[in-house]
Amino acid sequence: MAITQEKLNTLGESAYAINHNVSKKYSINLAFRSRYFLYRNATVQYQQQQVDLYHFSTFNLDYSHKLSLGVYYRNRDWYNSGSNELRITQQFNYTKQFLGVRYGHRLRAEQRILETRTIFRQRYRFAVDFPLNGEKLDIGEAYFMANTENLLSLSKLNKPEADLRFSAHIGWQITQNLKLQTGLEHRLEAFNIKAKHNVFLMTSATFKIK
Numbered sequence: 001m002a003i004t005q006e007k008l009n010t011l012g013e014s015a016y017a018i019n020h021n022v023s024k025k026y027s028i029n030l031a032f033r034s035r036y037f038l039y040r041n042a043t044v045q046y047q048q049q050q051v052d053l054y055h056f057s058t059f060n061l062d063y064s065h066k067l068s069l070g071v072y073y074r075n076r077d078w079y080n081s082g083s084n085e086l087r088i089t090q091q092f093n094y095t096k097q098f099l100g101v102r103y104g105h106r107l108r109a110e111q112r113i114l115e116t117r118t119i120f121r122q123r124y125r126f127a128v129d130f131p132l133n134g135e136k137l138d139i140g141e142a143y144f145m146a147n148t149e150n151l152l153s154l155s156k157l158n159k160p161e162a163d164l165r166f167s168a169h170i171g172w173q174i175t176q177n178l179k180l181q182t183g184l185e186h187r188l189e190a191f192n193i194k195a196k197h198n199v200f201l202m203t204s205a206t207f208k209i210k
Helices: none
Strands: 008-021 026-040 043-060 065-075 085-098 101-114 118-131 142-154 161-175 178-189 196-209
Touching: 043 085, 161 196
Parallel strands: 008 196
Antiparallel strands: 008 026, 026 043, 043 065, 065 085, 085 101, 101 118, 118 142, 142 161, 161 178, 178 196
16 A cells, blocks of 8 residues: 555654652653654644653552553643643553563553543554663663554544554663663554554653662
């Protein structure tokens, strides 16, 4: 399937996150994220779309299983680009490691509360990541991560909407407490109705506070 320039948008997304292990069983994640258009309507441009703030509380059931609860706020009103949003998230993670490769399954349920409607979205993601040098990630070394995700959005006012996402990232463990990551993500949105293609240039910095 060919993707015309008119149907393809390119966006940038920059995130800054802080992780803190409160105890062996409980951790928190706080993050700020900015999203902006880089290529839109067949024109190279910079246009801010939104800013996001979110918090996740994660409970470690054991080494492989985790439960998380999240609260997320998105502001688009400042940029006249759409509705603000409050999002409540429930999440389950299962990870397994074999020969230096970590495999992850994530189930996520979201209630997206917008100004005129509420969207109930279900998500499943499969991810792999591994160090690029040996079987263990050491300070100063790089790693690779890739994932694919299926999304289904349901609401009373609209038809069910199905999305697919594919991404690949390179990251660096700069210090024990700082990780940098960059990569690309392709989002095929509403492909069961009228497909839209968005490509994201993703950058992030994650700080760990003990």
